[in-house]
Amino acid sequence: MSHSQDSDLERQEPHTFKSALTSILTVKDGEVYETHPDKNPKWYQKLLDIGVEENGIKPVPLEQRTCTQYNNLFTVFFTCLLCLLPIPTGMLATLGMGMNLRDASLVIVFFAMLTCIPPAFMVIGGMETGLRQLIQARYSFGRYLVTIPLLLNAATLTGFSLLSAVVGGQTLASLNPDQLSVNIGIIITCLVSFVVSLFGFKAVHFWERWTWIPNLIAIVIALGCGGKYLHLQTNNPPATASQVMTLGALIAGYFITFGGTVSDYSIYHKPNVVSRFRVFAHTYLGLLLPSVPLLILGAAIGGCTPNIPSWSAAYASTGIGGIFYQMLVPVLGNFGKFILVLLALSVIGNIAISMYSISVNLQQLVPFFAQVHRFFFIFVAMGLLIPFAIKAAEAWEESLTNFLAVIGYWAGCFDAVVIAELVVFRKMEYSSYDHAIWNVGRKLPPGVAALGASLLSLGLVVPGMAAPWYTGPLAKITGDIGFESAFVVTGLGYLVFRSVEIKLVGHL
Numbered sequence: 462m463s464h465s466q467d468s469d470l471e472r473q474e475p476h477t478f479k480s481a482l483t484s485i486l487t488v489k490d491g492e493v494y495e496t497h498p499d500k501n502p503k504w505y506q507k508l509l510d511i512g513v514e515e516n517g518i519k520p521v522p523l524e525q526r527t528c529t530q531y532n533n534l535f536t537v538f539f540t541c542l543l544c545l546l547p548i549p550t551g552m553l554a555t556l557g558m559g560m561n562l563r564d565a566s567l568v569i570v571f572f573a574m575l576t577c578i579p580p581a582f583m584v585i586g587g588m589e590t591g592l593r594q595l596i597q598a599r600y601s602f603g604r605y606l607v608t609i610p611l612l613l614n615a616a617t618l619t620g621f622s623l624l625s626a627v628v629g630g631q632t633l634a635s636l637n638p639d640q641l642s643v644n645i646g647i648i649i650t651c652l653v654s655f656v657v658s659l660f661g662f663k664a665v666h667f668w669e670r671w672t673w674i675p676n677l678i679a680i681v682i683a684l685g686c687g688g689k690y691l692h693l694q695t696n697n698p699p700a701t702a703s704q705v706m707t708l709g710a711l712i713a714g715y716f717i718t719f720g721g722t723v724s725d726y727s728i729y730h731k732p733n734v735v736s737r738f739r740v741f742a743h744t745y746l747g748l749l750l751p752s753v754p755l756l757i758l759g760a761a762i763g764g765c766t767p768n769i770p771s772w773s774a775a776y777a778s779t780g781i782g783g784i785f786y787q788m789l790v791p792v793l794g795n796f797g798k799f800i801l802v803l804l805a806l807s808v809i810g811n812i813a814i815s816m817y818s819i820s821v822n823l824q825q826l827v828p829f830f831a832q833v834h835r836f837f838f839i840f841v842a843m844g845l846l847i848p849f850a851i852k853a854a855e856a857w858e859e860s861l862t863n864f865l866a867v868i869g870y871w872a873g874c875f876d877a878v879v880i881a882e883l884v885v886f887r888k889m890e891y892s893s894y895d896h897a898i899w900n901v902g903r904k905l906p907p908g909v910a911a912l913g914a915s916l917l918s919l920g921l922v923v924p925g926m927a928a929p930w931y932t933g934p935l936a937k938i939t940g941d942i943g944f945e946s947a948f949v950v951t952g953l954g955y956l957v958f959r960s961v962e963i964k965l966v967g968h969l
Contacts, residue, residue, distance in 0.1 A: 491897035514661025521591035538747030540669035544807035551759020564700035580719035581745035587724025589891035603908025614721035623850035632782030632805035654812035679803035687788030706940030714869030873947030914954035921946035
């Protein structure tokens with residue numbers, strides 16, 4: 462071979478490698494998820510055959526939407542919320558805000574019934590469009606500005622995961638605080654959740670379909686052992702309007718944020734088999750039924766904890782896990798410890814669905830990430846979750862209060878925009894969410910209307926918000942009205958801004 466030919470090969474090889482890499486990482490305009498069983502390695506295809514999810518964020522075409530187990534839209538949310546997490550959340554009402562149990566219960570029921578509606582409605586979009594929730598949001602926020610709600614959603618999911626991990630870790634640690642630290646308990650619960658979320662859509666649904674049974678049994682046994690003390694309530698005065706609105710905002714933050722993820726669990730469901738109302742009802746009840754009793758139980762526990770010295774000391778040491786230890790172990794001995802382990806592991810379902818949605822959120826940050834396997838982002842999610850959860854455990858109650866106090870604000874803006882876009886501008890025509898433009902920035906909305914309406918709402922959200930680190934002048938009078946302001950003002954502003962945006966760009 463001549464010297465000139467050698468030089469040509471040296472120039473071509475780097476170019477060939479670069480071209481091949483570019484080709485692998487490039488997502489074509491309008492590219493949808495397709496299966497290629499004949500091209501996959503045998504070991505990889507075997508993993509897919511047993512139910513491991515391959516797809517990440519690419520749209521799922523109609524022929525790939527084959528799931529007809531619509532009741533798993535009930536169990537996926539029912540199980541994830543039938544865990545310990547709602548209990549310390551409910552405790553904030555009585556132990557943190559000083560409300561009495563009756564008033565706290567009424568507020569919980571009202572705001573839960575109200576704020577479960579938006580996410581239950583939004584879940585229909587996944588089934589009808591085959592698009593992930595934040596991909597649907599591109600049809601309002603645009604290809605690039607959607608990064609803002611995307612990051613906020615990922616942060617929210619991380620927050621829910623770490624709070625669940627802390628609760629699970631505290632409960633495991635309560636078995637033997639001298640030998641098992643809260644940090645080790647956090648790592649154990651996160652690792653089990655990691656395995657479930659790693660396998661994807663079918664594995665998550667399978668886990669949630671059955672694990673509600675031991676979760677429910679463990680909670681009932683614990684309540685049977687410790688329920689006799691729940692009448693020892695602190696005699697708190699009637700709730701003020703400010704307390705009602707502040708607790709309402711906290712409950713809204715608990716539920717309304719599911720609007721950023723619900724479609725992730727319905728994108729493989731087959732449309733036009735059952736009514737949309739049935740899909741709505743499955744999700745609504747899945748969110749509502751486990752949460753309300755457990756939130757009220759938490760309020761009851763919070764109201765009597767100061768009056769029971771052993772519970773008060775246990776709560777100071779290992780949080781809600783310590784209280785359940787005091788409920789179970791003195792009565793049931795070693796069997797009580799076994800029930801305590803079941804209670805600790807009840808948070809796995811909550812962490813698993815959050816880690817799953819975090820992974821598909823991260824895939825949307827950079828265009829070529831869509832070609833990187835979802836497995837990689839599950840590892841990233843776990844790597845972020847464990848150290849954050851350990852840090853949050855150091856100031857548990859403060860972390861919980863700060864987190865729940867603010868997440869409802871952005872979620873109110875997001876849900877209002879996505880719902881207004883579908884109902885008003887697309888007139889409930891899910892076919893208008895064209896797969897051919899899901900990653901084509903010039904054909905999607907610029908997103909200025911969505912972002913502008915959201916920013917507009919801050920003019921009322923900021924003075925109306927009440928957080929441990931800031932209380933606005935309006936909130937000092939009315940209590941926290943940040944969520945209501947975010948949802949209503951953003952929705953109204955979006956109607957105006959989006960109308961102008963459509964006229965200017967000439968398309969939806």
